[in-house]
Amino acid sequence: MAFEISSEQEMIRLMARDFAKKELEPMASAWDKQGLFPMDAIKKMGELGLLGMMVPPELGGSGAGAVAYSLALQEIAYSCASTAVTMSVANLSTEPLLKFGSKEQKEKWLTGLAEGSMLGAFALTEPGAGSDPGSMTTTAVLKKDKYIINGTKVFITHGQYADIINLIARTGQDKGTKGLSAFIVEKDTPGFKIGTKEEKLGLRASNTVELVFEDCEIPAKNLLGNHGEGFKVAMLALDSGRIGIASQATGIARACLEEAISYTKQRRQFGKSISSFEAIRFMIADAATKIEAASWLTLAAADRKDRGLKFTREASMAKLFASETANSSAYMALQVHGGYGYTKDYKVERLYRDARATTIYEGTSEIQRIVIAREVIKE
Numbered sequence: 001m002a003f004e005i006s007s008e009q010e011m012i013r014l015m016a017r018d019f020a021k022k023e024l025e026p027m028a029s030a031w032d033k034q035g036l037f038p039m040d041a042i043k044k045m046g047e048l049g050l051l052g053m054m055v056p057p058e059l060g061g062s063g064a065g066a067v068a069y070s071l072a073l074q075e076i077a078y079s080c081a082s083t084a085v086t087m088s089v090a091n092l093s094t095e096p097l098l099k100f101g102s103k104e105q106k107e108k109w110l111t112g113l114a115e116g117s118m119l120g121a122f123a124l125t126e127p128g129a130g131s132d133p134g135s136m137t138t139t140a141v142l143k144k145d146k147y148i149i150n151g152t153k154v155f156i157t158h159g160q161y162a163d164i165i166n167l168i169a170r171t172g173q174d175k176g177t178k179g180l181s182a183f184i185v186e187k188d189t190p191g192f193k194i195g196t197k198e199e200k201l202g203l204r205a206s207n208t209v210e211l212v213f214e215d216c217e218i219p220a221k222n223l224l225g226n227h228g229e230g231f232k233v234a235m236l237a238l239d240s241g242r243i244g245i246a247s248q249a250t251g252i253a254r255a256c257l258e259e260a261i262s263y264t265k266q267r268r269q270f271g272k273s274i275s276s277f278e279a280i281r282f283m284i285a286d287a288a289t290k291i292e293a294a295s296w297l298t299l300a301a302a303d304r305k306d307r308g309l310k311f312t313r314e315a316s317m318a319k320l321f322a323s324e325t326a327n328s329s330a331y332m333a334l335q336v337h338g339g340y341g342y343t344k345d346y347k348v349e350r351l352y353r354d355a356r357a358t359t360i361y362e363g364t365s366e367i368q369r370i371v372i373a374r375e376v377i378k379e
Helices: 007-024 027-036 039-048 067-079 082-092 095-100 102-117 230-266 277-306 312-342 347-359 365-378
Strands: 120-123 138-141 146-157 162-169 179-186 192-197 208-219
Touching: 007 067, 027 347, 027 365, 039 082, 067 102, 067 192, 067 230, 082 095, 082 120, 082 146, 082 230, 082 347, 095 102, 095 120, 095 162, 095 179, 095 230, 102 277, 146 162, 146 179, 162 230, 179 208, 179 230, 179 312, 179 365, 230 277, 230 312, 230 347, 347 365
Parallel strands: 120 162
Antiparallel strands: 138 146, 146 208, 162 179, 192 208
């Protein structure tokens, strides 16, 4: 794989970096401490075209593509990992509509999502169905011209603020993943309510909630794609989402490295800067190498997506390696800071907490290894 970042992609990266440094970095710590969802900043990102980067211009998006998206998301995550996961899921929520949506559905929802005037969420996980979507129990029963939905979804990113939910539910008698279908549920639909808001270790400025459906009625025309294609819709979203989380993780890792380097230049022990100590230099060298590899794995997956090639294996590889790198880089940065890194006075404490989730959502590291092995053996 060999490619160069285009001038347009570089321009998008620099635009995202400038926005993140001015609008996100100064507020990220306060948002984290307050657990505040930065809606105003999210709206500005929509205005910049950062929430519909896979959507073509004729449907309201920027059409920038996956490589530009990854580069931009890395910059957002560098300054505020919470905002980055919101950006990732917002872009993810456009893809099922783009791929499976009818003309009417695209006109009604996709343009608003791409322009940032609407926010979309994705609801797959349930209390008893995480890595195993085939054990899903949320149901959608067709009655005349409506689907009646009952069930609970958990760990839904910005579900409290979403205008629409991409929902996967069981519609057939088939066991496992064959009986699943995808739907669009609008906010304020009777029978749909927000449940528990999660108090998380990290990513505290990213809203995470439970969604409850009790005899929730939606029009039959809100079926996304064909009956029984829910698992297919979910896998499309997850493959794309893994590029997003890999990008987020890489941005977090870069921030960890920069914080560590800056601190080692300032901190003096035994009469000299600790950046001159071989033990410290080896830690930084290892982190820098892993981060560079994580970035290229992620961009390779994004490039395949842009070229219309299958990217399941590459996305899982990128997500696995980048998320593990984010965690090891956070560990390194906190270790370099010593006792100070364990206090909330330093950014690395927040980065350490934020990094932890990257090995869990969009498929755990263990699930990524299963996917990678399956794809490699099949080839």
